[in-house]
Amino acid sequence: MAIRKMLLASVAVACATLPMTAHADTSGKKIALSNNYAGNSWRQAMLTSWDKITKDAVKAGTVAAADPFTTAENQATEQAAQIQNLILQGYDAIVINAASPTALNGAIKEACDAGITVVSFDGTVTEPCAWRIAVDFKAMGESQIDYLAKRMPKGGNLLEIRGLAGVSVDDEIHAGIAAGVAKNTQFKIVGSVNGDWAQDVAQRAVAGILPSLPEVAAVVTQGGDGYGAAQAFAAAKRPTPTIVMGNREDELQWWKQQKDASGYETMSVSIAPGVSTLAFWVAQQILDGKDVKKDLTVPFLRIDQANLEENLKGTQKGGVANVEYSLEDAQKVISAAK
Numbered sequence: 576m577a578i579r580k581m582l583l584a585s586v587a588v589a590c591a592t593l594p595m596t597a598h599a600d601t602s603g604k605k606i607a608l609s610n611n612y613a614g615n616s617w618r619q620a621m622l623t624s625w626d627k628i629t630k631d632a633v634k635a636g637t638v639a640a641a642d643p644f645t646t647a648e649n650q651a652t653e654q655a656a657q658i659q660n661l662i663l664q665g666y667d668a669i670v671i672n673a674a675s676p677t678a679l680n681g682a683i684k685e686a687c688d689a690g691i692t693v694v695s696f697d698g699t700v701t702e703p704c705a706w707r708i709a710v711d712f713k714a715m716g717e718s719q720i721d722y723l724a725k726r727m728p729k730g731g732n733l734l735e736i737r738g739l740a741g742v743s744v745d746d747e748i749h750a751g752i753a754a755g756v757a758k759n760t761q762f763k764i765v766g767s768v769n770g771d772w773a774q775d776v777a778q779r780a781v782a783g784i785l786p787s788l789p790e791v792a793a794v795v796t797q798g799g800d801g802y803g804a805a806q807a808f809a810a811a812k813r814p815t816p817t818i819v820m821g822n823r824e825d826e827l828q829w830w831k832q833q834k835d836a837s838g839y840e841t842m843s844v845s846i847a848p849g850v851s852t853l854a855f856w857v858a859q860q861i862l863d864g865k866d867v868k869k870d871l872t873v874p875f876l877r878i879d880q881a882n883l884e885e886n887l888k889g890t891q892k893g894g895v896a897n898v899e900y901s902l903e904d905a906q907k908v909i910s911a912a913k
Contacts, residue, residue: 580872601859603604603639607644608642608644609674611645611649611654612645616824616894624899626643655678668694669756670693672698674742675701676794683702710873713754716751718755723792723817726817727761730759732761732789733763734768734793735764736770737749737777778807819841819842820843834883844876847897849898853905856905857909860909
């Protein structure tokens with residue numbers, strides 16, 4: 576509940592009531608989820624949230640179907656073929672977490688030309704006919720350096736763990752981190768690896784680069800990599816730096832253990848996996864005839880030292896700190912963007 580209040584407070588608008596009924600009947604409409612990757616806890620939580628919310632919507636007769644599809648590999652060509660198949664299967668809307676901001680534009684344009692509504696989220700696309708739902712990922716990256724600047728006014732060496740290469744989210748978070756370092760020149764990035772937003776990948780990548788690095792004051796991350804980084808530093812018998820976390824349950828558990836043992840201090844930040852459910856409701860509202868701006872922004876979810884335990888309590892084992900969106904939540908986000 577605390578997470579929901581924190582996220583939705585920034586999109587609340589002053590309106591007494593919002594329309595609860597459809598302008599048009601969407602009970603016969605079919606919505607598909609096109610997902611390019613499921614190899615980490617965030618993507619698994621995202622799919623679980625989608626399944627939970629959309630099953631209820633189908634059961635209630637709001638839509639006829641809300642089927643999820645995930646490609647076997649994180650390849651834009653494979654996802655483009657998947658989208659083309661969804662066009663042929665007659666879906667009315669496609670909600671997409673894209674492998675590339677540009678490489679899917681041709682397939683997305685085909686969908687739009689066929690009268691299909693396309694809503695991208697998290698990994699958004701640049702095709703003008705599609706809608707986009709995202710957090711300000713650049714600001715999310717920059718917030719890490721802002722936090723470290725307050726904690727470490729003298730600065731220090733940073734290790735950067737990036738996400739999946741070629742995905743817009745990775746590029747934007749990296750740009751924010753770079754902007755933060757440019758603004759706070761007491762920090763220097765001395766190494767960079769790709770962790771693919773997965774703890775095991777991050778642990779191997781950090782272990783591989785650590786022998787070549789000088790003393791590291793802090794690790795800046797993208798989510799799903801903090802615990803793996805901590806394990807790599809421990810295995811190398813190097814002092815544990817301040818590691819920015821990404822709201823995964825194993826990261827939060829490790830942080831709490833360190834906090835209890837030695838007062839270890841950090842912060843954690845990520846987009847809530849339940850943003851997939853917001854994208855579902857936005858697609859439903861567009862099919863329902865609502866006027867929706869092409870670009871919608873939702874806040875990222877940040878956890879600090881003071882509210883760590885509260886957030887950890889509400890996070891499933893092996894999961895991610897999360898919030899799922901209702902129709903009313905989506906209507907508030909849509910209204911706030913006008």
